[in-house]
Amino acid sequence: MSTTVRKPVHHAVYDTYADWETGHTTAHLARGGHEIRTVGPTAQEVRSIGGLRVRPDLALDALRPEDSSLLILPGADLWDTTDDLAPFARKAREFLAAGVPVAAICGATAGLAREGLLDDRAHTSAVSFYLAATGYGGGERYVDTDAVTDTSGAGALVTAGPTEPVAFAREVLRLLGVYEGEVLDAWYRLFHDSDAGAYAVLERAGAA
Template sequence: MKKPVHLAVYDTLADWETGHATAHLRNGQFHREPGGYEIVTVGPSLEPITTMGGQRVLPDLALDALTPAGSAMLILPGAGLWDAGDDLAPFARKAREFLDAGVPVAAICGATAGLAREGLLDDRDHTSGAVQYLEAQAGYAGAKRYRDEDAVLDGDLVTAGPTEPVAFAREIFRRLDVLRPEVLDAWFRLFGRSDASAFEVLMAV
């Protein structure tokens, strides 16, 4: 049995940033092996949260019950709350727990700022919306490891900026090794570049 992928959910979550990743992980289409991943939502508590787009989500699990041993990956979306105080700092601390245990973490948009404040980007290649955004975070000392790319995978860490949900998904798929390389390339060309020639490759899977 595959371990589930855990998706963090919290108020002001940026709805558009993780949909490509979670939908394609769950449905299993184009995967090397049959079957997809269970997507388990993790909130600060079991109370409903409201996304930036106004959707109400009832978390499956509270953060304090989440352990790396029971997870294939932790995905951290952006949210206005990442820039509004320390409410989401427990999610960054959980990311440290995952990385220390060798379980991958994927962070996009404001979540990269949370990881920067936690010191998790100082010794790993990473990206975000802009290096200046991260340099404004207290404690960040990782500018030399910043990469001006659509998404970056370094070991167990995936990062991306807010405009790159498809590249973010691509690197998540790469880290979890769910698609063969030629299929991953075709998937990104189709969904990220609207390249119709990639459709034929995917339909042959």
């Protein structure tokens, strides 16, 4: 009998990456059985905006879409101050073209906008004028909401602003089938709204 091997989730890490933005996502993906592998510009250690030091599991050049189930791009000061992270946006283009999902939050959405990846997809970010400053052509596709998943292209694209790490996680967990239906709703209510009553739903489902 054949079994399906679950491919890892790849989480980009680079100097000044916003470590708080993807913590809910990676923690609950891991609890759901997904391996998380970090990807840096090189294999050299990077340091988050919170001072955490991370030695990447692999360098960006070694990452292939066919070896992954998702690419996560967190925000970072470098998205708006240099072109150093442009290779990650180009890698996101490779992933989407190959039908592999990408999830970007905060400054990473601006990186995708500069790469032209938001011109034809529904998306969100911190605020509309933040993306407008990139000069991109997707302003009419901007959605003023907590997080957006667009499935109109070959690969699904999740976007969110910096104040919505829980909504960002909700979209990713739904996309990869970790939680769904009332369980996903309860998860969101617990971690976003501190709704203690939602815990019972998760406990019954074995997700607590």
